Amino acid sequence: MKNILVTGGAGFIGSNFINYILNKRDDYFIVNLDKLTYAGNLENLRPSEKKKNYRFVKGDIINHELVNYIFQKYDIKYIINFAAESHVDRSILGSEIFYRTNVIGTNVLLEVSRRYEVERFLQISTDEVYGSLGLQGSFIETTPLSPNSPYSSSKVAADMMALAFYHTYGMPVLITRCSNNYGAYQFPEKLIPLMIINCLNDKELPVYGDGMNVRDWIYVIDHNKAVETVFENGKIGEVYNIGAENEMPNIKIVELILEHLNKSKNLIKFVKDRPGHDRRYAIDAAKIKNELGWKPEFSFENAIKDTIDWYLNNKNWWGRIISGDYQKYYEKQYNS
């Protein structure tokens, strides 16, 4: 049995990871530590909550005592750190919580992991650490880090700290850097769910700038299979890019959503650009493919349609979020 602390497991990618992995393996015992911020939702974990090899702990990764207690109580030997403040626009509005959670929080996890001599520490990072690309080229693992937002700079700090623990203490650290994810349970502040939900509500679709910023999209299950691959077989001290070679300008995604939902393009509204908006991301994932044998399995064409249909069929899930009583709702849910 592998006793694994998964942090941020009530968020979009973490909950998909837990549901995927517990459905597949019974040799993993997972303790999910999540603060349940606005982005955390226990409803995402319905498929896993009754499993014998799953526990949920509500708490902050910055809480040294609590993290220490969890390691002791559950004999944690592995950690996968998904927990983060993850939204660029929020980091522009106020950066403090981003550095608290993403930097200090990661430091707490590293320090406690060091004390308990973990066998693997997997830091979930992002391609945004590399900054912005021009028209050509893609990020490789040795591309210089050049973050442009408070969010991406906090992720760089966490990556650097994790690598410093590897170099200094020989801690068995691994890092993954993935491109933009889409799929079920993504909080409706991110581009794809926001556009789908606005579309369903016949509300304007706010496209930043000229809509020609490019993101490289990957289905969340493909990301999580890559996380599993690196967790199981990655080489200690290494960084692995994850991506599905699926670059697309934002406007094209928005048009595709409109088309699938049979709505008018008149809903599109070009709005003021995001400050410091990175123009283009593109991931070269040759290393994980060649060295670990991972490759994406889902086509964008099908997975985006499944994603749109998921939101169409799960109005209760996002209805509670956008109705504004979400905080109260999940507190009640947790206490019941």
Ligand code: NAD
């Ligand atoms: P999310 O915002 O949906 O979820 C984050 C989760 O972390 C939430 O459940 C939240 O409650 C929890 N959390 C936040 N602060 C915490 C704290 N101090 N202590 C404990 N839990 C806390 O984010 P996501 O999209 O699922 O991203 C997960 C990870 O993947 C992040 O580290 C992010 O940087 C990285 N990532 C995301 C993407 C993407 O496209 N969403 C792409 C690449 C990498």
Ligand code: TYD
């Ligand atoms: P987002 O989902 O916030 O992810 P990230 O900023 O981490 O890449 O945004 C994806 C792209 O969509 C990004 O170029 C910003 C753009 N965008 C809009 O045009 N309108 C919106 O309302 C949002 C949330 C994002």
